[in-house]
Amino acid sequence: MDKFLTKRPRSNESSVKDDNATTSSSPKRARVEFDPNNLVADPGLRMTIEKYDVNIKDEVRRFYVSKGPCQPRTHNFPKKKYGNQYRCFNPSWFDSFPWLEYSVEKDSTFCLWCYLFKPTTYGLQSGRDIFSKMGYNNWKHAISTFRDHEGNVTSIHNFAFDKLELFKNPRQSVTQMISQHSSDMEVAYRVRLTAVLDIVRFLLRQGLAFRGHDESSSSKNKGNFLELLYWYGARVDKIAKTLKENAPGNNQMTAPKIQKDLAHSCAEKVRSLIIEDIGDRIFSLMVDEARDVSVKEQMAIVLRYVDSRGQVIERFLCVEHVTDTSSHTLKKAIDNLFAKYGLPLSRLRGQGYDGASNMRGEFNGLKSLILKDNPCA
Ligand SMILES: [Zn+2]
Structure with a gap:
């Protein structure tokens, strides 16, 4: 066992941190020195982490982390009688459970991760301390109990593992x-x-x-x-x-x-700028009709207004699809459009349509429908 106890952690990083830890401790308190010779390797005999002085807790943890779990694979494991069968600890379990530790003194298993990093607030709950303090030795149900101990991603055991990872490499924790x-x-x-x-x-x-x-x-x-x-x-x-x-x-x-x-977003942005530019001024409406290659009726809408500098501005607003070209459908489309962009029909002062198109009749119908709503248009 002495071979575990005489070794000090060798990495430069840990020695630097050791120095920091000793200089940062309060000068008024009697300083507790960390002595690896006092640490016990057998998990059944070692003191719980909470009992160590707060100033050396991390050094104790670092020592046990650098040493790894206590896994005496060549030990002659004692057999216990279960019914008609004799069973003993199986060292191949060490391969499946990297946290597993075996205490030669107590013929029991422990969990290194939980021993080092299990939060103390969970300690009062029943069964929580078996792998961190008491030790487990029912070899008949060992594997299922080990799996239960690992639990799901939110288990205490996995919480302890996360803390271990953070402790080993604070800058590269998950x-x-x-x-x-x-x-x-x-x-x-x-x-x-x-x-x-x-x-x-x-x-x-x-x-x-x-x-x-x-x-x-x-x-x-x-x-x-x-x-x-x-x-x-x-x-x-x-x-x-x-x-x-x-x-x-x-x-x-x-x-x-x-x-x-993205193109739609740009179009919306441009339209809102046009509407903003019109503000509460009066405007006139110009509409033309077209049929695209898929024989879809479309209505191109242009607004004409005088801006704040007195210039006449004509802005193409959008192309509206219409289901048919009756004057009522066109009027409904115009109403929807005005409502969508917050343009009041009461400020409309002029209408312009293509007089030569084959839709002259429908446009005339649209014109009179708009004039019915607003005689100034
Ligand atoms: Zn554990």
Whole structure:
């Protein structure tokens, strides 16, 4: 047993920490010196961690952590009679349970992790101290009891293991790593999102198509959006670090749906600026009708107003789909649109429609419906 007790922890880190611990202790109290020669290796004989002086508790823990669990594999384990059978401790259990310790003195098993880091507040509950204080030695049910002791991720045993990991490497504990990792990911996400938004704004401003005919990785021309994004990445190192293989597969920000979402967001922003610019001034409405390739009836809506500098401004607001081209449907679509953007019909002062279109009749109907609501329009 002496071979365990004469060894000191050898790493530089621990010796530095030992120095810190002794200098930080209060000068008024009688200093308790840590002496590894006083520590017992047999888990059945050692003192509980709570009984050590608060100033040397961590040094005691560090000593036991560096030594590892007490696993005397070559010991001649005594046999006990269970019914007609004799059973004894099986050293192969050490392989399955890395925390397992065996006390030669008491012929019992203990848990090193729970001995070192089990929170004392759980101590009063029944059965909680078996592996940290009393010792377990019913070899008939050993494996199932060991598994029960490990429990699920929220068990005291696993809590003690987390504390052990934190103790061994405070800067690389799982919690620390996850929080560090997620904050790095968030920064990368912001860089990626800003780059993608820049591309979206450029394409929208220039009225260029986003998508390509072939956007697969082997394609020579992946379309304006992807080509421009990768061109950007090839020139700006900071952006390249957040694209392609440097981004999570489900967070590339290049999916067609994302492109559409961002374009819609830009459109909403522009529309709200137009509405803001109109303010409470009067405006007039210009509507034209078109049919797209899928024979869907569409209504293009333009607002015309005088801005704060006295300039006449014409702004394209949106394209509205209409189910049919009857004047009532058109009026309903205009009403919905005005309600959506908070434009009152009472401030409408003019209407302009394509007089030559085959929808002249419907537009005339729409005009009179609007005039019914607001004679000034
Ligand atoms: Zn345990």
